Amino acid sequence: MGIHIENISKSYKDVNALKNISFDVKPNELFGLIGPDGAGKTTLFRILTTLLIANEGKASVAGMDVLLDYKEIRKHVGYMPGRFSLYQDLTVEENLKFFATIFGTTIEENYDLIKEIYVQIEPFKDRRAGKLSGGMKQKLALCCALIHKPKVLFLDEPTTGVDPVSRKEFWEMLKRLQEKNITILVSTPYMDEAALCDRIALIQDGKILQIDTPEAIVNQYPKTIYNVSANNMYQVIKSLKAYSHQHSVYPFGEFVHYTDTREDFNTLDLNHYLEAQNLTNITIEKTQATIEDSFMELAK
Ligand SMILES: Nc1ncnc2c1ncn2[C@@H]1O[C@H](COP(=O)(O)OP(=O)(O)OP(=O)(O)O)[C@@H](O)[C@H]1O
The missing domain is CATH 3.30.70 (Alpha-Beta Plaits)
Structure with missing residues (x-):
């Protein structure tokens, strides 16, 4: 139920956004994609969630090929894009109901999975998403990405623009989701968050610089x-x-x-x-x- 990425390249006209990327995310792993703005993180997420087609290479998510099985993949992954993912004019509850409905499920059916996160925003369930704080928006977006009980969860810069306390809480939530047999690929430009992942890939200019556990990467640092x-x-x-x-x-x-x-x-x-x-x-x-x-x- 992991992710397999093999020699993926993607360009937009003259920009080579991804240059021959290969790596695997193991089932149940919390894997971090760490890199600055423009490194190619969103492009890779969009390829893996079947929203964009690579120029070269192949990839599979939970054993399904991103090209051949794209319809099936969409049923089994959760994607929290970096910026827009909520309907600002819908309330908290309406957003969640909407996402449940398009996946043919109900809030009640998978409530257990989101409960811990949802109880924190439930007091505001009648508030429009556009009027929530950054941390609350992020919790709602995570609930929406989880409501159909995905096998693999893609989170693109989920903590950007979120205060440090909410960021910490968010990572604790991810650890708990991992215990519920969900494979998580999360991107972040914050290097301190990298230490919280099982393994990380450092990415820059569309190239992977290194892949390993955060401890191993730090231990390989060559200088004093x-x-x-x-x-x-x-x-x-x-x-x-x-x-x-x-x-x-x-x-x-x-x-x-x-x-x-x-x-x-x-x-x-x-x-x-x-x-x-x-x-x-x-x-x-x-x-x-x-x-x-x-x-x-x-x-x-
Ligand atoms: N639709 C597009 N057309 C042209 N160039 C694009 C397009 N989307 C992304 N790029 C370029 O591809 C490169 C990788 O962008 P990408 O959004 O994947 O990076 P990122 O690591 O997610 O950064 P950010 O956090 O800024 O989105 C950047 O140079 C970007 O300008």
């Missing part, structure tokens, strides 16, 4: 990373970028993440260099690599 800070962070970045031994330099929260080209790198050398750049309150400390660091390194 340093958190660097000083009184003037803008100057820190500028100075580090001009430093002849720098391998990578990018802002990371309140610090700059720095890696050096030398095997025998000594933080004192860097400290002296930054002092010579008139910086004060300099700190340079080793830190752990994150998925974002791995992504930046692979995307270099």
